[in-house]
Amino acid sequence: MNITKFGTFYRMLPNFQHHFILKMPRHAQTQHGDATVDEENIVLLKNAIYQTVPSTEPLTCTWFYNVDPNVRNYVTAIANQDLKVVLPEKRKADNTEQVEALKKARLETKALKAKRPGFSDDRYDETSYYFENGLRKVYPYYFTFTTFTKGRWVDDKILDVFSREFRAHPPEEYKRSILTGSLKxxxxxxxxxxxxxxxxxxxxTVHRHEVPVTDQAITIVHMDEDxxxxxxxxxxxxxxxxxxxHNTVVFILAKEYNLKNLRTIHRLDRLTSGLLLFGRTPKKARLLEQQIRNRDVEKEYVCRVEGNFPDGIxxxxxxxxxxxxxxxxxxVSPKGKxxxxxxxxxxxxxxxxxxxCKPLTGRMxxxxxxxxxxGYPIINDPLYNHEVFGPLKGRGGDIGGRTDEELVKDLIHVHNAENWLGVDEDFGSEGLILPKHDHIENGDKDVEAVSETSTIVNDDLNKIDKPLLVEEEKEQTNTVSVGTQTGHDPPDTAYNKEKTTxxxxxxxxxxxxxxxxxxxxxxxxxxxxxxxxxxxxxxxLPNWADKAWSETAVE
Structure with a gap:
């Protein structure tokens, strides 16, 4: 059998009236605009099966590269059967309305995936920003998180799942949400x-309060069509x-710079500053991503560490x-990469x-x-320059004799008091357990927190972006200004109580x-x-990288 090569790796089903090629999933590249490849595979496979002319020979299939075993088993199962394919019956819903609701949810999910990494305009319009105390803040807003049941949740009680998987709030809050119908x-x-x-x-459906971020401006280093x-x-x-x-790079760039549907090429920790590259086209994003993966990109970082670092390289x-x-x-571990x-x-x-610093690899x-x-940690690294790693703070790999489980437990315990760990969960989880506070009455915005541990929870170790400067500062910079063509109001320069829900x-x-x-x-x-x-x-370079800089300058 002649094998046709198209692109990278493909598989062919012989004995069909019309030979055709099934495209392989794009794996990591799927996020760059080709999310429908898997769906196309399924459609092509089904169409080919139904269009096949009956034959006395058994239906066979030749597979190449790394084929999903589930798909292989599916084709093998029908290979030696009659060409009249009977698909398994779907689980029937209780009523027509439920069926339509499920179909709608799945269509919305597919539409969202197809539009990644962008968002619809109504998402950008959910709320707006304001500047206060050197911070960019978001007015609270209502938002509905949705997800389909994961396999490990099946047959578990809904309250148990939320109490276990989403620890942003205590179980009592999720119980209230179920009883009042906001969790459906x-x-x-x-x-x-x-x-x-x-x-x-x-x-x-939750009333969402986002964590404030710095009000510093995003500086455009370079921009073209790619x-x-x-x-x-x-x-x-x-x-x-x-x-x-909304307090994220992609939302700020979209709402204030009209830069939408950007493709993420690489990542930086949330607390790290510096160069961040986005692709404006799938082709450019894939090219740069491939260069980084092949280690064709040289990266240089600067940092300030404790003590007198040794001379030389x-x-x-x-x-x-x-x-x-x-x-x-x-x-650091012998079992690591x-x-x-x-x-x-x-x-x-x-x-x-x-x-x-020159990282030759790109580990987390x-x-x-x-x-x-x-033994020279970054001076204000809240995680790796901390006694939670033991008396030596992890120097030489010494974490105080803790097991991994004990270290994670200690980290979570410390986080509840200091709030510096990050969590990236996929269904509205807003971090680890919040510190306990006494309830206070609504209304007076100047009321201070009632607990010394009532600091903002910082929940992600991913990349970060710079918000725009306030009006007085924008005139003194060469950064891209907020364009009225974006259709979004610029951030308020002060808190507006009328916009608060x-x-x-x-x-x-x-x-x-x-x-x-x-x-x-x-x-x-x-x-x-x-x-x-x-x-x-x-x-x-940031000001803290100046030779004459000292810690007293920021106190």
């Missing part, structure tokens, strides 16, 4: 002991996750293992050193973990959280230079 299954109210079934659609390069300040996640939605090749994906924590980082001291001010938290291992059942409406301090929103790690085949981008 298939758009219908259910009892708290309802057991979830396959394909159940869960929807939870790519957008920005200088990202610390504190803003790249895309909606955890407690962040120091290379660290310690493997790094992810201790917990759920809370985003890593450590190979990685390499080179460090070179730029300056020393008597107490701290500015270091040039690689620079931060290697510096911790060398209050929900009597909302937990966070009853609590006045303290604003984070500037040092809570920044870590002294900056993506400085990226260069690849035929291109190079560079940002200005």
């Amino acid at each position: 299954v298939n758009y219908e109210c259910v009892p708290v002991d309802y057991k979830l079934k396959h394909n159940d659609l869960l929807s939870n 790519i957008v390069v920005i200088n990202k300040p610390a504190s803003i996640p790249v895309h909606p996750c955890g407690r962040y939605r 120091i290379e660290c090749k310690e493997p790094i293992e992810v201790v917990s994906y759920k809370i985003g924590v890593c450590k 190979d990685c390499s980082t080179t460090f070179e001291k730029i300056s020393y001010n008597g107490t701290t050193s500015v270091i040039l 938290h690689q620079i931060r973990v290697h510096l911790q291992y060398l 209050v929900d009597e059942h909302c937990y966070e409406c009853k609590v006045r959280f303290k604003d984070p301090k500037p040092n809570d929103l920044i870590m002294y790690l900056h993506a400085w230079k990226y260069r690849g085949p035929g291109w190079a981008y560079e940002t200005e």
Whole structure:
């Protein structure tokens, strides 16, 4: 049989009246605008089966590359049967309305996936921003999270699932949501002991309060028809996750720069500043992503660490293992993945050193973990420069004799008091358990938090973006200004009480959280230079990288 090659790897079904080619799923590239490939495969397969001319020979299939075993089993099962295909009967819904509701939900889900990474205009219009105390804040708004039941949830009670999987609020709050009907299954109210079934659609309407971020401006480093390069300040996640939605890079760029449907090419930690690249076309995004994956891109970071870093070039090749994906924590471990980082001291001010970092691989938290291992952690790294890793703070891999389970437990315990861990869950989870506060009355915006631990929960270790400056500052910069053509109002320069909504059942409406301090929103790690085949981008160095800088300057 002649094999036709088209693109990368494909598979052919012989004995059909019309030969055809099934495209392989694009895997990582799917997020760059080809999300319907899998659906096309299914349609092509079904059409080919029905169009086949009867034959005395058994139906056979030749497979290439890495074929999904479920698809292989499906084709094999029908291969030696009569060509009249009988598809399995779907689970019937209780009534026509439920069927239509489920179909609508699935269509909306497919439409959302097809439009990734962009969002519809009504999503951008959910709320607006205001600036206060050097922070960009979001007016509270109502939002409905939706998801289909995961396999591990089937036959579990809905209250148990939410109490276990989504720990943003205590079980009592989820119980109230179920009883009042804000948390529904298939758009219908259910009892708290309802057991979830396959394909159940869960929807939870919440009064959402987002975490504030810095009010610094996004600086456009380079922009053309294929790519957008920005200088990202610390504190803003790249895309909606955890407690962040409108206070994210993609929302701010869309609402204030009219830059929509950007493709994420690489990531930075939430607290890290510096170069961030977005593709404006799927082709460009895939090209740059491939260059990074093939290690054709040279990356240079700068950071400020404790102590006098050794002279010369120091290379660290310690493997790094992810201790917990759920809370985003890593450590040096023989069981980890190979990685390499080179460090070179730029300056020393008597107490701290500015270091040039060149990661040769791209492991999670690689620079931060290697510096911790060398004994020179970033001075304001809230995670890897902390006694939770033991008396030596993880130097030389010493985490105080804890097991991984004990370390994660200790990290969560400390987080509940200090609120610096990040969680990226997929159904409205807004971080780990919030610290307990006494309820206070609504209304007076100047009321202070009633607990010393009432600080803002910072919930993501992803990339961040810089918001725009207030009016007085914008005139003094060369950054792209807010365009009226975006159709969105610019951020308010002060809090507007008339734009605030209050929900009597909302937990966070009853609590006045303290604003984070500037040092809570920044870590002294900056993506400085990226260069690849035929291109190079560079940002200005932050002020903390100056040789004469001292900690007293920010106190």
